[in-house]
Structures are given as C-alpha cells and as structure tokens.
Amino acid sequence: MQSVTDFTMPLFNTKVKSLPNGFICHQNTISSVKADALYHYLLDECAWQQPKIVIYGKTVSIPRLQCYIADEGLEYQYSGLTMAPEPWSAVLLAIKNRLSHTFGVPFNALLVNWYRDGQDSMGWHSDDEPELGREPCIASLSLGASRLFKMRQKQTLQVYNLQLQSGDCLLMSGRSQLDFQHSLPKQPSVKQGRINLTFRYVLPHHVR
Ligand SMILES: O=C(O)CCC(=O)C(=O)O
Numbered sequence: 001m002q003s004v005t006d007f008t009m010p011l012f013n014t015k016v017k018s019l020p021n022g023f024i025c026h027q028n029t030i031s032s033v034k035a036d037a038l039y040h041y042l043l044d045e046c047a048w049q050q051p052k053i054v055i056y057g058k059t060v061s062i063p064r065l066q067c068y069i070a071d072e073g074l075e076y077q078y079s080g081l082t083m084a085p086e087p088w089s090a091v092l093l094a095i096k097n098r099l100s101h102t103f104g105v106p107f108n109a110l111l112v113n114w115y116r117d118g119q120d121s122m123g124w125h126s127d128d129e130p131e132l133g134r135e136p137c138i139a140s141l142s143l144g145a146s147r148l149f150k151m152r153q154k155q156t157l158q159v160y161n162l163q164l165q166s167g168d169c170l171l172m173s174g175r176s177q178l179d180f181q182h183s184l185p186k187q188p189s190v191k192q193g194r195i196n197l198t199f200r201y202v203l204p205h206h207v208r
Helices: 032-045 090-103
Strands: 016-018 023-026 052-055 058-061 065-070 076-078 081-083 109-115 122-125 138-144 147-153 159-164 169-172 180-184 194-200
Touching: 023 159, 032 090, 032 109, 032 138, 032 194, 090 138, 090 194
Parallel strands: none
Antiparallel strands: 016 023, 023 169, 052 058, 065 109, 076 081, 109 194, 122 180, 138 169, 138 194, 147 159, 147 180
C-alpha cells in the first residue's frame, strides 16, 4: 500500500461532468491506490465523533461519524452543534494547500464524514451557515465506496443525481448553496465505507 506520508494530489487534468449551475465534478483527481491509502489513514487518524442533534423535537445521533479540523479558534456550528476544531495533520494540510492552490480559495476548515456503509447518510441541507459567507466555495473529495449524491433545486424541486466515485472532487460554489439543497441518501445495498472531505473557508469571528 502507498505510504500517506508522500501523499500528494496530481494535477486536475481530469474529466469534468456538467451539472447544475454552481456544481462541478472533477473525476479521478487521485489514483485508486492513493485514495485507498488515504481512506485507511483517515479511518485510523481521525478523532471520530457521532454527536446528537435535535430534529423536530427529537434527539438523535447523526447517521454517520464526523471529525472537524480547522485553523485554531475557527469553530463551526450546524443543527445546534458547535464543533471545536482538531488541528491539521501534515497529510491533510498538504491536501488543503493543493486544493487551495488549484481552486484559488484559502480553505481553512475541513469537515470529514465517514459513512460506515450504505445505512449511513446525510439528509437534505444547504451549507448556508453564516460563518461560510453568502456564496461559499466548498471542495468535496470522495474516498471509498461509490455513493449517490443528490442536488435539489429549491424552487422547482427538480432533482439531479451524481454518482460520486472514489477520487472524485466535487466543487460547490457560486449560487449552489442558495439555489440548491444536497443529500447523500441511504443505500442499503452498499456494504463498504466511504469518507468524504469537505474543505471550506470559515469566516474569522470578527467578520461574521
Ligand atoms: O458526503 C457527501 O458527499 C456530502 C457531504 C455534505 O453534504 C456536506 O458535508 O455538507
């Protein structure tokens, strides 16, 4: 297996799928060998948590595990949760810097989600928390099992499907969070795990 200490991302000279406005999928941004090495590294290294959130008055555990990593002091809040950041490892810092350079965005935060199998999921939502700003640019890297990603136009309710493969990098920018919700539905037939990394720029406290 490839060592993750020499983990670097190749250039983004990959196929780009056309999707609704604001969504771009860069396919095969890392080789399957690197994606596999990174997946197993993250399984071992991340401080996984399964927080509880309140939905329609009921307290439930989120249906996946997660880990929030960011620059010092950059808390992130969603669904009533406040997440204090874990520090960057050298491996994740290298990927963040590569993506920042590629997309011209000074990413400073990362939410890592681990879907242990097809029973784990993410419900419909937009990444529209105030600390992300009005039109955030989010780079979302998929590792492991292939999963269906859905985008739903908020006005027309038209749904678009995208099959995300290991090594794909989905960029969500422009009006993607204003005009669409997205979700990762349960897929009981999927038996393998998937890890998704969403690199974000979180506004410092003084400009929120
Ligand atoms: O796992 C995915 O691809 C979706 C992640 C997501 O929706 C999010 O982090 O906001």
